[in-house]
Amino acid sequence: xxxxxRYGVPTVALHTDKFDRVVRAVAAQNGMAELxxxxxxxxxxxxxxxxxxxxxxxxxxxxxxxxxxxxIEGLTRPVGADEGSPVEYDRSTPRLVAPDTEENLHRLxxxxxxxxxxxxxxxxxxxxxxxxAATRRRPDEVVGHMRPTHFRESWEYTVEKVAVNAVMAGAxxxxxxxxxxxxxxxxxxxxxxxxxxxxxxxxxxxxxxxIEMNSGTGALGPYNxxxxxxxxxxxxxxxxxxxxxxxxxxxxxxxxxxxxxxSVTFAENQERSPWEPFHVQHGFKPxxxxxxxxxxxxxxxxxxxxxxxxxxxxxxxxxxxxxxHTPPVLLLDPITAWQFVDRGGFLKKDALIDWLYETATMxxxxxxxxxxxxxxxxxxxxxxxxxxxxxxKAAPDELIPMFxxxxxxxxxxxxxxxxxxxxxxxxYQTTTSVDDWR
Amino acid sequence: xxxxxTVLNPMGFAPKVTRREPAPRLPTLDGRTVYLVDCRFDDxxxxxxxxxxxxxxHLPGVRTVVKPISSVYLKDDPATWEEIQARxxxxxxxxxx
Numbered sequence: 052x053x054x055x056x057r058y059g060v061p062t063v064a065l066h067t068d069k070f071d072r073v074v075r076a077v078a079a080q081n082g083m084a085e086l087x088x089x090x091x092x093x094x095x096x097x098x099x100x101x102x103x104x105x106x107x108x109x110x111x112x113x114x115x116x117x118x119x120x121x122x123i124e125g126l127t128r129p130v131g132a133d134e135g136s137p138v139e140y141d142r143s144t145p146r147l148v149a150p151d152t153e154e155n156l157h158r159l160x161x162x163x164x165x166x167x168x169x170x171x172x173x174x175x176x177x178x179x180x181x182x183x184a185a186t187r188r189r190p191d192e193v194v195g196h197m198r199p200t201h202f203r204e205s206w207e208y209t210v211e212k213v214a215v216n217a218v219m220a221g222a223x224x225x226x227x228x229x230x231x232x233x234x235x236x237x238x239x240x241x242x243x244x245x246x247x248x249x250x251x252x253x254x255x256x257x258x259x260x261x262i263e264m265n266s267g268t269g270a271l272g273p274y275n276x277x278x279x280x281x282x283x284x285x286x287x288x289x290x291x292x293x294x295x296x297x298x299x300x301x302x303x304x305x306x307x308x309x310x311x312x313x314s315v316t317f318a319e320n321q322e323r324s325p326w327e328p329f330h331v332q333h334g335f336k337p338x339x340x341x342x343x344x345x346x347x348x349x350x351x352x353x354x355x356x357x358x359x360x361x362x363x364x365x366x367x368x369x370x371x372x373x374x375x376h377t378p379p380v381l382l383l384d385p386i387t388a389w390q391f392v393d394r395g396g397f398l399k400k401d402a403l404i405d406w407l408y409e410t411a412t413m414x415x416x417x418x419x420x421x422x423x424x425x426x427x428x429x430x431x432x433x434x435x436x437x438x439x440x441x442x443x444k445a446a447p448d449e450l451i452p453m454f455x456x457x458x459x460x461x462x463x464x465x466x467x468x469x470x471x472x473x474x475x476x477x478x479y480q481t482t483t484s485v486d487d488w489r
Numbered sequence: 490x491x492x493x494x495t496v497l498n499p500m501g502f503a504p505k506v507t508r509r510e511p512a513p514r515l516p517t518l519d520g521r522t523v524y525l526v527d528c529r530f531d532d533x534x535x536x537x538x539x540x541x542x543x544x545x546x547h548l549p550g551v552r553t554v555v556k557p558i559s560s561v562y563l564k565d566d567p568a569t570w571e572e573i574q575a576r577x578x579x580x581x582x583x584x585x586x
Binding site for chain 2: 053084087097099122127143145146148150151173175206211215295422427431
């Protein structure tokens with residue numbers, strides 16, 4: 052669209068057929084509903100040159116016409132009289148839904164894809180007003196903008212819109228500042244990526260106790276009202292405030308992700324951690340309340356404790372099990388956090404992260420051959436971005452870091468019923484003040 | 490008769506859409522330069538290599554240039570777009586998904 056609209060070069064965009072509805076919607080939202088597009092079968096990835104020649108010689112699976120006919124006509128067929136007229140149009144969202152019975156409204160919300168398909172609390176004016184009373188912010192104040200993926204349009208939302216979704220999730224009003232802070236990050240918990248990513252939200256500071264969040268036994272499970280409904284609210288507000296999360300249209304996660312039901316939302320167990328709280332690492336004071344957001348949660352590795360003889364090898368094996376595109380976030384039960392102190396002498400979290408960085412290595416040839424490295428890191432390396440540009444010069448059997456040091460993180464959570472711990476493959480995005488939204 | 494209640498709409502606010510003018514099409518590709526823009530995603534380079542071969546077999550009068558974008562598809566690439574504008578007549582971008 053950029054080449055066509057900004058540079059005036061006639062262009063045809065090629066896509067795989069699974070993305071038919073998505074790319075047409077994106078083109079329309081960018082004011083180019085008539086963008087010339089052609090389609091080939093999914094997947095392209097992993098196909099041989101011979102197989103891809105068959106795609107080129109074959110038919111567009113959407114139009115059933117030859118692919119190359121679509122391409123050539125797309126570049127040469129004159130633009131029709133109805134194409135490209137510079138019209139601007141508005142798409143307003145009504146504040147209220149037409150009055151109806153509770154049963155019909157529940158059906159409407161479900162059929163409109165406004166829920167996570169679990170039952171919701173209907174957002175009546177009274178319930179939304181109670182939620183709004185938990186913040187000093189005005190209902191019409193703009194909180195932020197959000198979109199399901201890089202190429203889609205960003206939608207805008209207000210404090211009241213966030214409150215509507217918080218009510219739907221079943222959240223108590225006193226949780227609302229945390230939910231507003233999550234909304235203010237602008238980071239969607241309903242990313243559209245075909246990789247089926249989910250988010251993770253870690254709450255730090257006094258607000259954890261004020262709203263009785265769980266950082267101990269079962270913190271990542273369905274056993275705490277605040278953890279459960281704040282996380283659910285984050286998901287619902289993301290899908291509704293960004294303009295939807297509908298499979299095949301605004302959500303393309305191939306397998307989906309169960310973590311998305313409550314976005315892995317929990318409080319850090321600061322009191323039992325040997326190290327500084329996560330939000331303090333990111334510029335906040337210990338008495339500040341803040342929430343940190345990670346994206347790309349897909350992979351999890353786990354083990355029990357740290358054995359005396361081979362703990363280093365065991366940790367390395369876990370790290371090597373991750374896709375190198377998605378860095379490790381260690382979720383440590385306090386028992387294991389203290390074992391890292393005892394076994395490795397990591398009195399500071401930074402020392403542990405240094406060791407993890409040095410331990411997570413891989414032969415360069417193997418590293419660069421990962422598909423996600425090819426898609427997202429190799430192009431940046433060839434563009435000269437460090438550290439990857441230098442690592443690109445390594446011999447195929449030379450060991451290189453799997454991750455950038457600044458992308459490795461450690462969070463302490465759990466109730467010390469045992470020393471189980473896990474590595475969540477995910478990417479830290481930001482830490483946002485909760486106090487600003489009280 | 491069940492009571493009818495009023496609830497709020499949970500959707501955010503969509504931005505306005507401004508329609509944009511497509512570029513004029515070419516009367517023919519013969520004698521023109523077509524850029525095959527590799528978005529560097531999921532083996533798109535292999536696919537575009539096959540498309541370039543198709544042009545050589547079927548439309549030898551069309552000059553094709555396979556041009557990988559400078560970095561990842563998530564980043565704008567004005568240097569590449571300017572090159573295509575200056576040296577090319579049309580573009581085929583792929584393979585998106």
